[in-house]
Amino acid sequence: MWSLAVASPHPAAAFAAARPRRGPRPAAAPSHRGVNPQRWRCEKTQAWSFWSSLWASDLPGGLYGDVSKNMLKPAAAVSVEQAEASAHLPKGDMWSVHKFGGTCMGTSQRIQNVADIILRDPSERKLVVVSAMSKVTDMMYNLVNKAQSRDDSYITALDEVFEKHMAAAKDLLGGEDLARFLSQLHADVSNLKAMLRAICIAGHATESFSDFVVGHGEIWSAQLLSFAIKKSGTPCSWMDTREVLVVNPTGSNQVDPDYLESEKRLEKWFARQPAETIIATGFIASTPENIPTTLKRDGSDFSAAIIGSLVKAGQVTIWTDVDGVFSADPRKVSEAVILSTLSYQEAWEMSYFGANVLHPRTIIPVMKYNIPIVIRNMFNISAPGTMICQQPANESGDLEACVKAFATIDKLSLVNVEGTGMAGVPGTASAIFGAVKDVGANVIMISQASSEHSVCFAVPEKEVAAVSAALHVRFREALSAGRLSKVEVIHNCSILAAVGLKMASTPGVSATLFDALAKANINVRAIAQGCSEYNITVVLKQEDCVRALRAAHSRFFLSKTTLAVGIIGPGLIGRTLLNQLKDQAAVLKENMNIDLRVMGITGSRTMVLSDTGIDLAHWKEQLQTEAEPANLDKFVDHLSENQLFPNRVLVDCTADTSVASHYYDWLKKGIHVITPNKKANSGPLDKYLKLRTLQRASYTHYFYEATVGAGLPIISTLRGLLETGDKILRIEGIFSGTLSYIFNNFEGTRAFSDVVSEAKEAGYTEPDPRDDLSGTDVARKVIILARESGLKLELSDIPVRSLVPEALRSCSTADEYMQKLPSFDQDWARESKDAEAAGEVLRYVGVVDLVNKEGQVELRRYKKDHPFAQLSGSDNIIAFTTSRYKEQPLIVRGPGAGAEVTAGGVFSDILRLASYLGAPS
Ligand SMILES: NC(=O)c1ccc[n+]([C@@H]2O[C@H](COP(=O)([O-])OP(=O)(O)OC[C@H]3O[C@@H](n4cnc5c(N)ncnc54)[C@H](O)[C@@H]3O)[C@@H](O)[C@H]2O)c1
Numbered sequence: 077m078w079s080l081a082v083a084s085p086h087p088a089a090a091f092a093a094a095r096p097r098r099g100p101r102p103a104a105a106p107s108h109r110g111v112n113p114q115r116w117r118c119e120k121t122q123a124w125s126f127w128s129s130l131w132a133s134d135l136p137g138g139l140y141g142d143v144s145k146n147m148l149k150p151a152a153a154v155s156v157e158q159a160e161a162s163a164h165l166p167k168g169d170m171w172s173v174h175k176f177g178g179t180c181m182g183t184s185q186r187i188q189n190v191a192d193i194i195l196r197d198p199s200e201r202k203l204v205v206v207s208a209m210s211k212v213t214d215m216m217y218n219l220v221n222k223a224q225s226r227d228d229s230y231i232t233a234l235d236e237v238f239e240k241h242m243a244a245a246k247d248l249l250g251g252e253d254l255a256r257f258l259s260q261l262h263a264d265v266s267n268l269k270a271m272l273r274a275i276c277i278a279g280h281a282t283e284s285f286s287d288f289v290v291g292h293g294e295i296w297s298a299q300l301l302s303f304a305i306k307k308s309g310t311p312c313s314w315m316d317t318r319e320v321l322v323v324n325p326t327g328s329n330q331v332d333p334d335y336l337e338s339e340k341r342l343e344k345w346f347a348r349q350p351a352e353t354i355i356a357t358g359f360i361a362s363t364p365e366n367i368p369t370t371l372k373r374d375g376s377d378f379s380a381a382i383i384g385s386l387v388k389a390g391q392v393t394i395w396t397d398v399d400g401v402f403s404a405d406p407r408k409v410s411e412a413v414i415l416s417t418l419s420y421q422e423a424w425e426m427s428y429f430g431a432n433v434l435h436p437r438t439i440i441p442v443m444k445y446n447i448p449i450v451i452r453n454m455f456n457i458s459a460p461g462t463m464i465c466q467q468p469a470n471e472s473g474d475l476e477a478c479v480k481a482f483a484t485i486d487k488l489s490l491v492n493v494e495g496t497g498m499a500g501v502p503g504t505a506s507a508i509f510g511a512v513k514d515v516g517a518n519v520i521m522i523s524q525a526s527s528e529h530s531v532c533f534a535v536p537e538k539e540v541a542a543v544s545a546a547l548h549v550r551f552r553e554a555l556s557a558g559r560l561s562k563v564e565v566i567h568n569c570s571i572l573a574a575v576g577l578k579m580a581s582t583p584g585v586s587a588t589l590f591d592a593l594a595k596a597n598i599n600v601r602a603i604a605q606g607c608s609e610y611n612i613t614v615v616l617k618q619e620d621c622v623r624a625l626r627a628a629h630s631r632f633f634l635s636k637t638t639l640a641v642g643i644i645g646p647g648l649i650g651r652t653l654l655n656q657l658k659d660q661a662a663v664l665k666e667n668m669n670i671d672l673r674v675m676g677i678t679g680s681r682t683m684v685l686s687d688t689g690i691d692l693a694h695w696k697e698q699l700q701t702e703a704e705p706a707n708l709d710k711f712v713d714h715l716s717e718n719q720l721f722p723n724r725v726l727v728d729c730t731a732d733t734s735v736a737s738h739y740y741d742w743l744k745k746g747i748h749v750i751t752p753n754k755k756a757n758s759g760p761l762d763k764y765l766k767l768r769t770l771q772r773a774s775y776t777h778y779f780y781e782a783t784v785g786a787g788l789p790i791i792s793t794l795r796g797l798l799e800t801g802d803k804i805l806r807i808e809g810i811f812s813g814t815l816s817y818i819f820n821n822f823e824g825t826r827a828f829s830d831v832v833s834e835a836k837e838a839g840y841t842e843p844d845p846r847d848d849l850s851g852t853d854v855a856r857k858v859i860i861l862a863r864e865s866g867l868k869l870e871l872s873d874i875p876v877r878s879l880v881p882e883a884l885r886s887c888s889t890a891d892e893y894m895q896k897l898p899s900f901d902q903d904w905a906r907e908s909k910d911a912e913a914a915g916e917v918l919r920y921v922g923v924v925d926l927v928n929k930e931g932q933v934e935l936r937r938y939k940k941d942h943p944f945a946q947l948s949g950s951d952n953i954i955a956f957t958t959s960r961y962k963e964q965p966l967i968v969r970g971p972g973a974g975a976e977v978t979a980g981g982v983f984s985d986i987l988r989l990a991s992y993l994g995a996p997s
Pocket residue numbers: 644645646647648649650678679680681729730731732734735752753754782783786813839840841842843972973974975978
């Protein structure tokens with residue numbers, strides 16, 4: 077009588093229609109990208125929930141455990157009518173099966189809430205499987221244990237059980253129902269007392285005795301709930317599933333349901349009690365010989381699944397205290413989302429990886445009839461939950477549908493058995509795994525490349541010593557004969573698994589996964605991807621695991637590209653950059669999906685560090701009040717040890733050579749470097765070449781646009797020309813904002829020293845203005861461009877005319893130099909007048925001559941109609957003469973110094989980095 081067809085259209089289709097847009101990036105316009113949790117939740121709320129008016133607790137929790145409350149804010153309420161109209165539930169005369177665990181049945185109030193949920197389910201036929209009230213199963217086992225160990229306190233312990241149920245009944249029920257329940261409870265408890273006395277005398281309880289005692293928890297909770305439902309006038313029966321469910325114990329704490337026999341008994345039960353709302357006991361069953369037994373711990377889900385399959389239910393809803401299955405452990409990935417659907421196989425994979433979804437055996441009975449299982453939060457009824465079902469045929473093909481979730485397993489070791497003697501020798505694998513089996517170790521993943529020269533596999537860390545010893549014994553001869561070269565153990569490993577249907581057969585999934593890992597500078601030790609299509613597993617160093625998880629998750633789920641930023645040198649440029657970051661952060665987050673967090677700021681004396689991001693409105697105060705002594709090593713460690721941010725960048729805003737000397741090590745550690753500091757690129761050639769070689773060979777980025785022409789696109793223009801095959805002949809220009817400003821404003825009538833002070837005030841000069849006036853700063857820029865174009869020059873190879881008088885070169889400070897500068901004003905007035913008389917202007921220029929492979933930096937005179945004579949302010953002008961731009965050079969012109977434009981150039985390098993890391997472009 078309950079052999080009914082499965083709902084059509086497929087339930088998952090409606091569910092999937094409300095799926096969030098997620099998937100790999102650069103595709104659609106920004107407005108379509110990204111998961112807006114609020115929007116996502118609301119869409120599904122409307123598509124699904126109809127219980128919104130019921131009480132929703134703020135109980136935190138996820139299938140991975142505790143989740144901070146604000147991660148699981150209750151969704152916006154939808155009216156009951158609105159929600160009911162679109163409610164997606166089995167219709168017609170199909171059975172709707174529900175299961176409520178112990179927590180859901182924890183108190184009389186919760187039992188009443190369960191009753192309300194059931195009463196609101198519009199299905200005509202409802203079968204509700206319940207666990208014992210929370211803690212009762214443990215209390216019952218405890219009774220048996222006490223009695224077995226002849227501890228008399230089982231009597232008071234039984235009284236506690238009695239009191240607990242009596243109190244709940246008194247809260248929930250009244251009149252005749254209460255009297256009936258209490259009299260049954262009394263009878264049961266006195267029976268139990270007698271039984272426990274017998275156990276106490278024997279000092280032993282058989283398993284079936286113990287199962288019989290413990291099963292009372294379910295019987296009482298089922299009775300309580302059925303009375304609570306009846307109270308509202310709805311007919312309701314309760315079912316002792318020991319009369320119906322027949323299972324065969326299979327040892328190893330498992331049972332196999334006997335579906336045929338159970339179906340027969342269920343039909344008989346229905347013939348006796350044709351009810352439309354039934355409350356059934358979870359967890360308990362009988363053997364074919366009618367001996368009480370249980371489905372073992374956590375067996376109520378299994379009960380619901382078996383019963384669901386017996387009645388060919390339209391749906392089985394497992395009510396719990398979490399919103400559904402997350403795309404990753406939300407304690408590690410705060411952007412993890414609740415999955416709307418999972419296939420049965422995906423749910424298996426997730427449960428293997430500790431996502432505590434459902435025991436795989438729970439899925440098997442319903443899978444046979446394509447019955448969907450929905451996991452829902454009884455304490456957040458507006459959350460739509462996760463539907464586990466057969467995936468609809470149309471849901472595949474693109475990456476977003478492929479990878480559903482990520483999971484990790486820590487505390488593993490890799491064992492690598494290597495040698496030339498394995499290739500083509502049948503039985504090696506069998507011998508290896510035979511030895512592993514003999515020590516009782518569990519193999520978690522296996523990988524063997526087709527060259528057959530090495531087999532590697534992962535085992536729990538705690539089992540690896542025994543495995544390694546067993547392999548050494550087993551292969552002693554092969555090792556000493558050299559047929560095997562080593563049995564090696566790699567400790568402290570973790571597994572990261574990407575789980576998803578059709579994943580392995582969709583091009584691009586593994587590429588995207590590995591690309592995300594590479595960009596976060598994470599090394600992959602081993603890889604396994606079976607043909608099962610549900611799982612790609614990579615083994616990594618345990619210390620990288622959370623970063624790897626976050627990098628992969630953000631790549632597939634379009635969560636924000638997070639970038640942890642460390643700022644070194646909050647001087648003029650550094651603090652201007654911090655201001656720009658502060659002003660733009662919200663826009664970047666909203667429009668570009670980029671989450672920039674400044675995790676540390678260090679000056680030369682003090683530094684501030686943060687684990688989650690410094691409040692950029694108050695960093696200055698913090699640097700004064702909450703600072704610690706500056707320590708660059710500690711600063712860098714702080715940034716690189718934060719597991720929550722897979723991508724890290726150090727922004728060097730100093731002019732310091734010693735800071736620049738660390739870039740190589742930082743890049744090696746996988747920390748990106750961005751800087752306006754010219755010291756590294758204009759320092760010793762060998763170090764420069766080493767740095768650039770590393771940069772090219774790794775996935776770590778080193779950007780320095782602001783080193784030449786500040787925010788002007790000089791480096792990028794040069795790169796564009798070179799990369800597209802143009803040949804650079806000559807780069808000539810005014811490269812110093814300071815000297816440009818000085819000569820643009822210095823006419824015979826003004827004192828040279830006044831104009832220099834003005835340039836310093838305006839923020840154009842280097843920290844020590846002599847770096848500008850000596851020509852060193854220009855020479856550095858010439859060197860940077862020369863090296864970028866392929867010349868191998870040292871700074872000392874460039875002849876430079878210094879504008880710092882001999883006598884002032886030895887001044888110990890910039891201030892002393894500035895003070896003494898006026899005494900040379902007359903010399904400058906003379907030089908300017910001479911030029912003026914010839915109808916010319918003075919300009920300080922730099923030249924990279926690619927034809928002669930040399931550079932020059934000098935003060936030249938130009939006719940007043942020359943483009944170099946037309947500049948104003950701190951303008952730089954740079955002319956690229958190339959094979960393509962031969963008649964007329966390509967010219968870039970604009971302000972080439974100053975705080976805002978320089979910081980802007982650094983900022984744009986940061987955004988370039990973010991887009992390399994996967995942010996939308
Ligand atoms: N000012 C410009 O227009 C401009 C243009 C392009 C490039 N730049 C470059 O930008 C960089 C910064 O210039 P600025 O004008 O902001 O200089 P600044 O002197 O105002 O700032 C430098 C800051 O770095 C700090 N610092 C120095 N050594 C340090 C160390 N070892 N550790 C931590 N902090 C240290 C200093 O205390 C200071 O706060 C320089 O490399 C400069 O060449 C400046």
